[in-house]
Each structure stands twice: as structure tokens, then as C-alpha cells.
Amino acid sequence: MLSNEEVRAKVLDIIADIALDDDVSSIKDEVALRDQLDLDSMDFLDIVMELKKRHKIEVPQEDYTKLASMKSCVEYLAPKFNA
Amino acid sequence: MKVDTVIIGAGMSGLAAGIRLSMYNKKVLIVEKHTITGGLNSYYARGKRKFDVGLHALTNFVNPDDRGKPFNKLMKQLRIPLADFKLTPQNYSLIQFPDQKLKFTNDIDFLISEISEKFPSQIDGFMNLLNHIKNFNETDLSNETVMAKDVVRNFISDKSLVEMIFCPLLIYGSAWENDMDFSQFVIMFKSIFLEGFGRPEGGVRTIIDLLLKRLGEVGGEIRFKAEVTRLITKDGKISAVEINGGEIIECDNVLSSIGLPETMKVLDAEPSYTPRPGALSFTESILITDKKPRDLGVDATIVFYNNRPEYLYQKPQTLFDKESAVVCFPNNFKYDHFQDDYEEGVLRVTNIANYDLWNQELLVSKENYKAKKELVFEQSKSILRACGLKDGYTVAFKDIFTPTTIKRYTGHFGGTVYGSIDKTRNGTTPVAGLYICGTDQGFLGIVGSMLSGISMANLHVLQGSSS
Numbered sequence A: 001m002l003s004n005e006e007v008r009a010k011v012l013d014i015i016a017d018i019a020l021d022d023d024v025s026s027i028k029d030e031v032a033l034r035d036q037l038d039l040d041s042m043d044f045l046d047i048v049m050e051l052k053k054r055h056k057i058e059v060p061q062e063d064y065t066k067l068a069s070m071k072s073c074v075e076y077l078a079p080k081f082n083a
Numbered sequence B: 001m002k003v004d005t006v007i008i009g010a011g012m013s014g015l016a017a018g019i020r021l022s023m024y025n026k027k028v029l030i031v032e033k034h035t036i037t038g039g040l041n042s043y044y045a046r047g048k049r050k051f052d053v054g055l056h057a058l059t060n061f062v063n064p065d066d067r068g069k070p071f072n073k074l075m076k077q078l079r080i081p082l083a084d085f086k087l088t089p090q091n092y093s094l095i096q097f098p099d100q101k102l103k104f105t106n107d108i109d110f111l112i113s114e115i116s117e118k119f120p121s122q123i124d125g126f127m128n129l130l131n132h133i134k135n136f137n138e139t140d141l142s143n144e145t146v147m148a149k150d151v152v153r154n155f156i157s158d159k160s161l162v163e164m165i166f167c168p169l170l171i172y173g174s175a176w177e178n179d180m181d182f183s184q185f186v187i188m189f190k191s192i193f194l195e196g197f198g199r200p201e202g203g204v205r206t207i208i209d210l211l212l213k214r215l216g217e218v219g220g221e222i223r224f225k226a227e228v229t230r231l232i233t234k235d236g237k238i239s240a241v242e243i244n245g246g247e248i249i250e251c252d253n254v255l256s257s258i259g260l261p262e263t264m265k266v267l268d269a270e271p272s273y274t275p276r277p278g279a280l281s282f283t284e285s286i287l288i289t290d291k292k293p294r295d296l297g298v299d300a301t302i303v304f305y306n307n308r309p310e311y312l313y314q315k316p317q318t319l320f321d322k323e324s325a326v327v328c329f330p331n332n333f334k335y336d337h338f339q340d341d342y343e344e345g346v347l348r349v350t351n352i353a354n355y356d357l358w359n360q361e362l363l364v365s366k367e368n369y370k371a372k373k374e375l376v377f378e379q380s381k382s383i384l385r386a387c388g389l390k391d392g393y394t395v396a397f398k399d400i401f402t403p404t405t406i407k408r409y410t411g412h413f414g415g416t417v418y419g420s421i422d423k424t425r426n427g428t429t430p431v432a433g434l435y436i437c438g439t440d441q442g443f444l445g446i447v448g449s450m451l452s453g454i455s456m457a458n459l460h461v462l463q464g465s466s467s
């Protein structure tokens, strides 16, 4: 059973690899990722692809919006990590 | 053999697509008919000298600390650190017409001041055009086709200024004669006038080596001397490709970078439409000289030379058009203390040329063809003089390529560099599972073709399978 903190850390690892040029240590959980980092829709696809590759987690296209902020990522992904 | 995706062509777009797909564990095979990678953008050696084909300059220049620019985004998608390109910016480029010259650098303010000085009545219009361009989403795949000159004339009334602005953009990125689609115009305008030119240390090799290294890291495979001779369909869907008239490779998808008419030609089914090859091809003279251009009075990086009041970007009725050229001086990028990585002077003169006429010369005889290449070379020296290069240098080596050279090495019908005049912006074809990337998807040039490979791989293979 992964805690929310652990889920957050795994998501952060992925984001850090994609947003190469950004400092991810100061991400605010409530604020949209797009507004804090240099991420566009191509990069969100990469987050989805990395989730699948590293953790075998599938995110269907209609759920992409659930990845908008760190907080919504953790809420949406925690059950999937623990499934 | 069975793979997820066969990519046809190991040019810039095929390599970029191959990296993206391999990154996400797709089994990919890139098949390339030639013995080396790069396609239109490659390199070769004669004796101890190394030559670049293609690359005069890399568009979309970025400084090491720039963020969020198109080239940053592309390299982020491929996970290639930007610093590895060791980009050097241009010194400046010159658009040289009979009565007027415009200089531009990688800082748009420079061009703005040139225009306000030389075309004072047009500067307000130009500023409005700039605003329109900055707010336009040129890579939206659903944009409608609108002719760019019609749009630009709404902002700029001076005919010769319109011609001067279009000149570099047409020759660096239009498959159409004399005009281009407005989205493509905006892509080219941003990549050349707003971002600018640079050169990676080591030229084309550096780009190709970085792509190959990355492809190796993620486990992508390339097969050389593997020409696709047939695309095999089953119930209207792609099912396999045939290599060199024999071996069959089964696959779910094909991404083809060889051009739309060229792809349709190898399709086993009767194509439901026939895309038209473009009309534009080029000759290029490469001169290696004992002196560097700077010592012969030229410090421009690229000169867009045109000796007519208007700029004729069209298939000439002669072997090549003597009245216009792109002249590139790779020694003249803004290297630290002018220390470039060439030992000698390198001068490249590119002319618009007529493929059919060159092909006829070749059919007459090889000697005849060679004699005609000499004419291109002689003319290039006059053009260099017209660009301000002083006499008093000796040519240590020269090489001339023609439209038939391009055809032989890349397979593009008619020796085109910018492909068919019929593009498929979203990459789809009448056949399910068969997609076009690169030149005939419509994003042109080195940066454009990588963007094309990445976005078509994302859209049709990765997104297609993640949903």
C-alpha cells in the first residue's frame, strides 16, 4: 500500500525527467502544473506514457484533465497505484 | 519478422519518430535504402575534407538559457540536452535585391530598425504583421489553407518589401512556387526572423550523431540498404512492408518519410488519389578556398541574393536560375574569436534548378552532364562577386550537385527538396495504419522534419494506443 506521499514522489520523479529545465522541488500541489512549469500538451502525453511504462498505469484520454495539478494527480493515481 | 511500427527513411523525421516510439517500448524498425542516415541532410567526405549536404544553418536558434522555444520543446521530447548541440548564432544575414538590402540577425529588433530606416512608410504595417504572426497558432493541424501573400499584402503595401520578406522564407521552406500556405509562412517567419540561424559545432554530423546515439539508448533499430518496394494492405489497412523485392516485415503501423507521391507509388492497392510532385529543385556549388570569406571582404553568414525587382521562386526554364541564389558562408557564424572549425574557406551557392532539363543532359551523356556542372560552378563565382567577395582566392576543391543528385540519393521524385505540393497536414492517408511524416506532412527543414516525426509518432501511434 503506497501512501499519498509515496505516490507524489513517484509522480514527481516522472515530471522531473520531463521538465528537464525546471526546478521541481518547489511545486505547489494546489496550483496547475502548467502554470508553474514549462509543460505543454505534448509533455502531458509523456507523463501518461511514463506512467504506463514505469508503473503499468493506464490513463485514458478522457481522464487527462485529472493530471492538471499535483493534488489532482495524487487523488486520481493513488487508487491506481494500489489496485 | 513482426514489429509495431515500420518507419520508412532514416532522415531527420524518421530518426526523431523512431526515438519517440522506442522510448515508449514500441518495437520499431527504421528501414533506409541508402547506406547512411540523414536523407536530405547528410554528409560525405572527399579525401580529408568533410562536406555537409543540406544544412546551411539550423533555424529556430535558442540561447542556452532560453526556455519554452520550439527547439527546446523538441529536444525535451527526445530527451536530448540542448547544450550538446553547441550552437553558434549567425553573424547576420542579408537579403540583397537590385535596389535595396535588408540585414537581419537573431534579434528581431535589428530587422525592425532596418525596415523603419529603409521602408519608413511600411513600419506600422510591419509591426501589425508581427503582432498577427505572434498570435497565430501555426502548428494547429486543423488550420485551413490560405495564401500567405494575400494575408501579408493586407499589412504591407510596398511590393518590393513583400518580395524581400518572402525571399528567405520561400527558398528555405516552400514546396509551392512563388507563394506558400500562411501557416507555413508563420512557421518559417518565426523560425528565421524571430528565432534565427545557428550552427551546431561540427555541422550536420553533430545533429545526426546525437539522434543516432539517442536512438541506440532507447533500443531503436535501423536497417540500411533496405528499400521499401511494396506496402502491403489487407482490407484497406496496412499489414506489412516488402523490402528489396523480397523480405516481408509485418507491422501494425507504417510511418513514411519518403514523400506522399513516393509512398503512394509503392502501395499495393490502387491509390484513390495521386498527389502531385513539387516543381522545385536545386543545384549547389561548394567551393573550398585558400582564403576565408572574412579575408575576402564578406562577413555575412547567409546572403539571399536576387537580381530582379521581384523574386521568382519557380521552376526555371533553364538548367538553373542565374539571377537568384542562396549563398552560405559557414565560416561566418559568430564563433568565439572567429575560430571556426574549418581549416579553409567554405563557400556554398545554391540555385533554383530544373530537374527535367538536368535529367535530359544526363541522358545525353555523362561528359555532357559534367560540362553543364562546370557552368554552374563558373556562375557561382560571379554570384559570389556580386555578393561582395573579392577576387584573389584560389579554389582548392569544388563539388557541384544537381537535381539528379538529390533524386539519386533521396528518391524524391523530380529531385524535390520540399516535396509534393499536396501535403497531408494531419499525416493520414486513405490507408488505415499508414501515416506520412517529414517533408510531405508539411513541416519542412531540419527542425520542421524532427517536429513532424515527433508529432506524427505521438498522434498516430502513442496516443492511438494509450486511449
Ligand SMILES: Cc1cc2nc3c(=O)[nH]c(=O)nc-3n(C[C@H](O)[C@H](O)[C@H](O)COP(=O)(O)OP(=O)(O)OC[C@H]3O[C@@H](n4cnc5c(N)ncnc54)[C@H](O)[C@@H]3O)c2cc1C
Binding pocket: B008, B009, B010, B011, B012, B013, B014, B031, B032, B033, B034, B037, B038, B039, B040, B041, B053, B054, B055, B056, B057, B058, B059, B226, B227, B228, B229, B257, B258, B282, B284, B350, B406, B409, B410, B411, B412, B417, B437, B438, B439, B440, B444, B445, B446, B447, B449
Ligand atoms: C541543398 C539543401 C540545403 C538545405 N538547407 C537547409 C538548411 O539550411 N536548414 C534546414 O533546416 N533545412 C535545410 N534543408 C532541408 C532539410 O534537409 C529537409 O527539409 C529535411 O532534411 C527533410 O527530412 P525528412 O526526414 O522529411 O526527409 P528525407 O531527408 O528525404 O528522408 C527520407 C529518407 O528516406 C529514404 N528513402 C527514400 N525512399 C525509400 C524507400 N523506398 N525505402 C527506404 N528508404 C527510402 C531516403 O534515402 C532518406 O534517407 C536543405 C536541403 C538541401 C537539399
